[in-house]
Amino acid sequence: MKRLIPLWLTATAGIVMIVSYFIPRTQGWGEDTSIWFDILAGIAFILGGGNILKIHLRKVSDKTKGWGYSVILLFCFLATLFVGLGKIGVHPNTQYPDHSWSGVYNEVGSPFWWLYEYAFKPLTATMFAMLAFYIASAAFRAFRAKNVEAILLLGTAFIILLGRTFAGVWLTDWIADDGPLRGLRIENLTVYIMQVFNTAGSRAIVIGIALGIASTSMKVILGVDRSYLGSGEE
Amino acid sequence: MKILLTGSRLAMLLATGAAVAQPAPPSNLTAVDHERWDNGTRIDLRWELSPDDASEVEFYEISKAIGRVGDLIVEPVFQITDVVPAGTGADTVIELTRDLDVLKLESDFGDQVDLKALLASGDKHFRLGYIFRVVAVGKDGTRSAPAVTATPISPVMEWFDGYRGWFVLTTLIFCGSVVMFIGLAKRGKPLKVRKIAGLEAVDEAVGRATEMGRSVLYIPGILDMNDIQTIAGINILARVSKTAANYDAKIEVPTSRSLVMTAARETVHNSFLEAGRPDAYNDDLVYYVTDEQFGYVAYVQGMMVREKPAACFYMGAFFAESLILAETGNSIGAIQVAGTAMPAQLPFFVAACDYTLIGEEFFAASAYLTGSPEELGSLKGQDVGKVIVAGGLVGGVGAFTLATIILANSPDSSFGLVLQAAVEFFKDRMLT
Numbered sequence: 057m058k059r060l061i062p063l064w065l066t067a068t069a070g071i072v073m074i075v076s077y078f079i080p081r082t083q084g085w086g087e088d089t090s091i092w093f094d095i096l097a098g099i100a101f102i103l104g105g106g107n108i109l110k111i112h113l114r115k116v117s118d119k120t121k122g123w124g125y126s127v128i129l130l131f132c133f134l135a136t137l138f139v140g141l142g143k144i145g146v147h148p149n150t151q152y153p154d155h156s157w158s159g160v161y162n163e164v165g166s167p168f169w170w171l172y173e174y175a176f177k178p179l180t181a182t183m184f185a186m187l188a189f190y191i192a193s194a195a196f197r198a199f200r201a202k203n204v205e206a207i208l209l210l211g212t213a214f215i216i217l218l219g220r221t222f223a224g225v226w227l228t229d230w231i232a233d234d235g236p237l238r239g240l241r242i243e244n245l246t247v248y249i250m251q252v253f254n255t256a257g258s259r260a261i262v263i264g265i266a267l268g269i270a271s272t273s274m275k276v277i278l279g280v281d282r283s284y285l286g287s288g289e290e
Numbered sequence: 291m292k293i294l295l296t297g298s299r300l301a302m303l304l305a306t307g308a309a310v311a312q313p314a315p316p317s318n319l320t321a322v323d324h325e326r327w328d329n330g331t332r333i334d335l336r337w338e339l340s341p342d343d344a345s346e347v348e349f350y351e352i353s354k355a356i357g358r359v360g361d362l363i364v365e366p367v368f369q370i371t372d373v374v375p376a377g378t379g380a381d382t383v384i385e386l387t388r389d390l391d392v393l394k395l396e397s398d399f400g401d402q403v404d405l406k407a408l409l410a411s412g413d414k415h416f417r418l419g420y421i422f423r424v425v426a427v428g429k430d431g432t433r434s435a436p437a438v439t440a441t442p443i444s445p446v447m448e449w450f451d452g453y454r455g456w457f458v459l460t461t462l463i464f465c466g467s468v469v470m471f472i473g474l475a476k477r478g479k480p481l482k483v484r485k486i487a488g489l490e491a492v493d494e495a496v497g498r499a500t501e502m503g504r505s506v507l508y509i510p511g512i513l514d515m516n517d518i519q520t521i522a523g524i525n526i527l528a529r530v531s532k533t534a535a536n537y538d539a540k541i542e543v544p545t546s547r548s549l550v551m552t553a554a555r556e557t558v559h560n561s562f563l564e565a566g567r568p569d570a571y572n573d574d575l576v577y578y579v580t581d582e583q584f585g586y587v588a589y590v591q592g593m594m595v596r597e598k599p600a601a602c603f604y605m606g607a608f609f610a611e612s613l614i615l616a617e618t619g620n621s622i623g624a625i626q627v628a629g630t631a632m633p634a635q636l637p638f639f640v641a642a643c644d645y646t647l648i649g650e651e652f653f654a655a656s657a658y659l660t661g662s663p664e665e666l667g668s669l670k671g672q673d674v675g676k677v678i679v680a681g682g683l684v685g686g687v688g689a690f691t692l693a694t695i696i697l698a699n700s701p702d703s704s705f706g707l708v709l710q711a712a713v714e715f716f717k718d719r720m721l722t
Binding site: 074077078079080081083090093096097100101102103104105107108111176179180183184186187190191193194195197198258261262263264265267268269270271272273274275276278280281283284285 | 525
């Protein structure tokens with residue numbers, strides 16, 4: 057039963073989603089199924105939050121290496137939870153002025169908004185900004201001309217990089233824009249490579265992905281692939 | 291054929307309209323539900339052309355307005371939806387909203403509708419009725435008096451969306467072939483799958499981690515269990531964690547969704563049971579970090595630098611974090627295997643990982659690793675889909691090229707026209 061019920065639930069939800077795509081009158085069923093998932097995921101957050109508390113409280117309790125960071129994490133977690141759930145510093149909605157909790161939790165100027173704007177956003181932006189350095193290091197490794205394929209890749213990448221900068225336009229500016237060789241201008245070569253070679257390659261991958269998704273979905277709906285539920289035993 | 295007008299041109303035409311003589315208006319405007327089976331978003335309009343159609347009219351401007359919400363008549367506010375050239379007496383208005391929910395009702399019609407009367411009915415959704423207006427616009431930009439439909443009309447939702455008929459057929463053929471090959475595989479038909487280097491490397495990567503006495507890191511993407519890539523990632527986790535249990539290697543699975551954590555725990559637990567090592571499993575191997583993309587990345591990156599796992603698996607849906615994770619893994623010298631169906635992230639994984647499962651390989655991984663005949667059967671079914679797609683591509687491109695060449699040489703060629711019509715049908719009806 058432990059596996060049979062989830063299998064039936066999965067199959068039913070999957071079939072409902074397929075049917076609701078083709079039969080307009082059942083469109084609401086598909087939307088309801090999605091909402092059920094949102095409710096489940098929302099409730100499951102309690103499990104995640106509980107897991108964070110458990111792991112870090114244990115680290116603090118055992119005074120394992122780096123336990124100080126766990127104290128900071130727990131403090132930030134609980135403080136954000138408190139100001140967010142408690143709607144601290146939030147003004148009541150103008151339509152319901154007598155209900156102190158009727159305002160929005162992320163009202164501009166509230167502590168939650170402040171934490172988001174001045175702590176969370178700069179931190180995430182910093183992480184994202186690191187990507188630029190990683191792109192440079194990965195490109196350096198990927199474009200080493202080790203063999204014919206790598207040389208082709210390097211050449212193509214070089215054209216694309218140049219074509220996206222002013223230098224690319226300037227370098228081949230001497231080729232007439234309306235002449236027979238206009239296709240050799242670097243900015244035109246860039247567009248051609250992106251629209252023809254790149255599009256053809258990525259579409260082939262996307263078609264494979266679409267078929268893979270459909271096939272995997274079928275396996276899940278039919279209960280052929282049960283790995284995500286655990287072992288193959290009933 | 292519809293005319294596409296830029297906003298400035300339309301504004302110019304509308305602005306100059308008042309100063310010059312108007313064209314005569316179109317007449318007998320009627321609105322009926324769309325003739326084909328649809329999902330209740332289309333209305334067909336017909337009108338008699340302006341008497342000045344041939345001489346003065348350049349195009350007809352079609353507008354829609356909501357005239358009724360539930361049982362209440364509301365003041366119509368017209369919005370231009372379409373423009374058709376002179377000589378056209380019919381049009382299909384698309385993308386109409388059939389019902390409005392309470393929240394949208396408050397935001398859109400708060401100042402027009404007696405909300406209390408509507409809300410008192412207890413309904414959550416309210417049927418919308420549309421009024422349509424057609425105006426003839428002259429070559430000099432003058433606008434005729436409008437022709438307006440008399441009563442609001444709502445589109446009818448049929449039981450089946452005829453616009454998706456061809457898609458149903460394709461789906462049935464594809465799903466049928468998957469089911470058929472699964473059946474054949476169950477009956478013992480031998481099926482072969484080509485070697486996938488990335489999946490062959492699973493044992494090698496876990497073995498290396500065991501030899502080095504370091505952990506195996508498994509990242510099942512950053513989306514939730516309702517994403518098929520996460521499910522595929524969890525399926526591969528079953529095999530990787532079983533191998534880790536067999537080799538007595540430590541596997542660590544930080545997740546960015548609570549539901550993924552619970553599913554991954556169940557999977558890893560069962561893999562350890564299957565490997566005969568239930569004692570080696572504990573819940574702390576699979577844990578939740580945060581839903582926030584870069585918060586999760588910061589944790590995993592820090593953990594990688596501190597603990598230096600010897601093998602890193604990235605299997606699931608990834609976005610900008612793909613390269614951050616893979617480059618960090620590369621810098622610590624881990625053997626890395628990635629698999630995703632996000633086309634934009636594949637180049638990053640290819641550049642930074644030792645092995646990458648590209649698109650369909652990622653979805654085939656579960657079948658490949660388990661070697662179960664039923665799952666291998668589904669891969670063969672997938673091949674039928676590829677044949678259909680390849681046939682459609684070659685046939686469509688070939689027919690279009692041939693039609694273009696034939697019609698360029700002889701524009702009246704009936705064969706060329708038939709080919710062109712077939713391509714149009716294929717493009718507009720079968721692929722939409």
